Amino acid sequence: MTPLRKALIGGAFASTALLGGALGASFIGSASAQTTDPSTTAPAATAPAQSGPHQASGVTETPLTGDDLTKATAAAQGAVPGATVERAETDADGAAYEVHMTKSDGTEVTVKLDSNFAVTGTANGKG
Numbered sequence: 204m205t206p207l208r209k210a211l212i213g214g215a216f217a218s219t220a221l222l223g224g225a226l227g228a229s230f231i232g233s234a235s236a237q238t239t240d241p242s243t244t245a246p247a248a249t250a251p252a253q254s255g256p257h258q259a260s261g262v263t264e265t266p267l268t269g270d271d272l273t274k275a276t277a278a279a280q281g282a283v284p285g286a287t288v289e290r291a292e293t294d295a296d297g298a299a300y301e302v303h304m305t306k307s308d309g310t311e312v313t314v315k316l317d318s319n320f321a322v323t324g325t326a327n328g329k330g
Contacts, residue, residue: 262295271320275300279314282322286312298323 267275275291279302286304289311294301298315305311315324 264292264295264301267291267293267300271300274320275302275316278302278316278320278322279304282314282325283312303329 266272272291276288279288279291280286283304283306286306289303289305291300291302293299294315299318300316300320302314302316303311304314311328313326313329314322315326317323
């Protein structure tokens with residue numbers, strides 16, 4: 204092999220290695236520099252921390268699930284904006300459903316709902 208040919212082949216290998224390294228560093232650098240702008244990120248849905256059935260006034264209240272949970276949570280959050288849903292369940296004291304929430308100031312509120320998930324009232328505390 205002639206010296207010129209060796210130099211050309213060696214240069215081609217060196218260029219390929221340099222270019223590959225530069226591209227790899229560019230991709231790695233751009234991937235690690237990507238961030239999510241919090242102003243464009245939708246807030247996470249607040250899923251209630253559900254526990255099992257419990258007794259109230261001698262009646263078992265059952266945690267809501269599925270569409271009932273979704274509807275009750277939406278109605279309660281509309282009635283008390285910014286509050287966090289702790290649990291949603293059937294109600295032992297007259298309403299069809301109740302949603303226990305904590306306001307941003309730490310106080311508790313219970314939202315009462317009818318069988319159509321319309322808010323019928325709120326009560327301070329665990330209601």
